[in-house]
Amino acid sequence: MSYDILIVGAGTAGMSCAITAAQRGLKVGVIEKSDHVGGAMHWSGGHMSAGGTRLQKEKGIEDSVEKHLEDIYRINNKSGDLKLIEMAVREAPKTIEWLDELGMEWAPECPRIIYGHVAYETARTIYGPEKAMSIYKVLLPQWEEQVAMGRIECHFKNSFIGLSKSDNRFDTVICDVETGKCEYKGKNIVITSGGYGSNPAYFQQKHPNIPLVSSCYPTATADGHVILEKQGAQFKYGEFHLPSLGGMEEVEGSGRVDFNANWAMVLTSVYRQPRDIYVNAHGKRFIREDEVSPEARELATMQQPEWCFWVIFDEKALNSPDENGNHNPIMIGRTVEEMKAEAKRGKALRMADTIEGLADATGLPKDNLKQTIAEYNTMIDIKKDSNFGRSYLEDPIKTAPFYALKVHASVLVTFGGIKVNKDLQVLDTDEQPMPGIYAAGEVLGLGATSGSSFCSGMAITPALGFGRILGRTL
Ligand SMILES: Cc1cc2nc3c(=O)[nH]c(=O)nc-3n(C[C@H](O)[C@H](O)[C@H](O)COP(=O)(O)OP(=O)(O)OC[C@H]3O[C@@H](n4cnc5c(N)ncnc54)[C@H](O)[C@@H]3O)c2cc1C
Structure with a gap:
């Protein structure tokens, strides 16, 4: 089978590329190893960002592509692939406009400033009420229409395992299928196969000293x-790796967390004031819990053993509403009753009637934990944190039962990826384009489009945007 464009991966970038190319009359082949389209959109938060959108104008928010770009450079110290970042930011409002035209529903509170990452100065993050599924839901009918017209042919349960070329140009994708191997030809080949956070061996190879707890x-x-590296492609930006806080392992030691079910609100002082303390495996505090900067929290956690910590709180904290009247925001979306049930299960959340018992339940060193909590309670009395400078000093930890929640620095998106040029052509280790091969989406690495920091929306927005650019230009 031979196509004008052959796309590997029917996810975020692959779908937008296929739809855009097919609508321009090209014959598009898509290779997909699973049995469904949509990829990470099924799980993603779907936070997009763009400057100068209709929604911003309607809410009187002044913004532009230039301001968005400036803000990104302020946040990431002008790191990453600057050509790609500029391209992504320029394409972003057009992508939003496209989704708008397709009837995308936006959450009523958008655009807003998100504090889960270092915050933009302007409210420019937007998302749908069903996170990335809101995007998926407007893309799917477009996809299905092109499939019905015969312009997109998607080969499910075909796993991309190799590439070959003729006349010095890559033109063949080799796939593993149930019955053996299969080959597809494409005048241009676009790799949109996503990131690497669900491959522990590859992750360890690229990040030998980083524990992988993944939500990818x-x-x-x-x-x-x-496959691209085997053909000589260049891997870049792995050194920018940053985790996200804070995932809870459903099964201890599994290395997996569920972003949509098991995430802890450790963004204190932005969304709530902390009635808890964070301790590392030695039972010691390591940060002011009301630290505002997400990056400071991420970097501090990266200095702790196994990149994790315990959030310690008491019964009074569990039952106290936060400043917005929410009960209890420590585990996102859980009620007090659900948290108590979780504590009875005794996995990510542990409970005990005494601090000694809590040390036994968690394996934290008893003397250290007792001393840390005693010091914290004194801090509350004297209203001063001489160690870390915490300023919210209201609630002592002394009402039994006591709780400890184990939180991991987790991987939502992988930072390293395959280097491409401004035409999204894959580059080899000598910086030369590999003829016939293009790439878009997380395979490029978040480090390329967001640099050494998390900039809100700079994974899914470029995935959709670069997919469309390739769909147009190829
Ligand atoms: C929980 C979570 C929350 C997130 N929240 C946000 C957010 O709010 N904002 C943001 O900007 N980003 C966010 N992201 C990241 C963002 O959603 C992803 O980076 C982006 O959607 C990836 O798009 P993609 O097209 O590169 O990959 P995917 O959408 O993952 O698509 C890749 C496709 O390739 C297929 N594939 C893989 N290997 C093969 C193979 N060998 N052969 C054939 N097919 C193959 C896969 O099956 C899949 O369908 C989040 C990610 C997660 C996991």
Whole structure:
């Protein structure tokens, strides 16, 4: 089978590329290893960002592509692939406009400033009420229409395992299928196979000293990276790796967390004032819990053993509403009753009637934990944190039962990826384009489009935007 464009991966970038190319009359082949389209959109938060959108104008928010770009450079110290970042930011309002035209529903509170990452100065993050599924829901009918017209042919359960070329140009994708191997031809080949956070072996190879606790979509298994690198492609930006806080392992030691079900609100002082303390495996505090900067929290956690910590609180804190009247915001979306049930299960959340018992339940060193909590209670009395400068000093930890919640620095998106030029052509280790091969989406690495910091929306927005650019230009 031979196509004008052959796309590997029917996820975020792959769908937008396929739809855009097919609507321009091209014959598009898509190789997909799973049995469904949409990829990470099924799990993603779907926070997009763009400057100068209709929604911003309607709410009187002044913004532009230039301001968005400036803000990103302020946040990431002008790191990453600056050409790609500029391209992504320029394409972003057009992507939003496209989704708007397709009837995308936006959450009523958008655009807003998000504090889960270092905050933009302007409210420019927007998302749908069903997170990335809101995007998926407007893309799917477009996709289905092109499939019905015969312009997109998607080959499910075909796993991309190799590439070959003729006349010095890559033109063949080799796939593993149930019955053996299969080959597809494409005048241009676009790799949109996603990230590598669900491939522990590859992750360890790229980040030997980083513990992997992953919330990435299960198909983010580095297949595109491995095959492209085997053909000589360049891997970049792995050194920018930053985790996200804070995931809770459903099964201890599994290395997996569920972003949508098991996430802890450790963004204190932005969304709530802390009635808790954070201790590391030695039972010691390591940060002011009301630290505002998400990056400071992430970096501090990266200095702790296993990149994790315990959030320690008491019964009174569990039952106290936060400043917005929410009960209890420590585990996102859980009620007090649900948290108590979780504590009885005794996995991520542990409970005991005494501090000694809590040390036994968690394995934290008893003397250290007792001393840390005693010091904290004294801090509350004297209203001063001489160690870390915490300023919210209201609630002592002394009402039994006591709780400890284990929180991991987790991987939502992988930062390293395959280097491309401004035409999104894959580059080899000598910086030369590999003829016939293009890439878009998380396979490029978040480090390329967001640099050394998390900039809100700079994964999914470029995935959609670059997919569209390739759909147009190829
Ligand atoms: C929980 C979570 C929350 C997130 N929240 C946000 C957010 O709010 N904002 C933001 O900007 N980003 C966010 N992201 C990241 C963002 O959603 C992803 O980076 C982006 O959607 C990835 O798009 P993609 O097209 O590169 O990959 P995907 O959408 O993952 O698509 C890749 C496709 O390739 C297929 N594939 C893989 N290997 C093969 C193979 N060998 N052969 C054939 N097919 C293959 C997969 O099955 C999949 O369908 C989040 C991610 C997660 C996991």
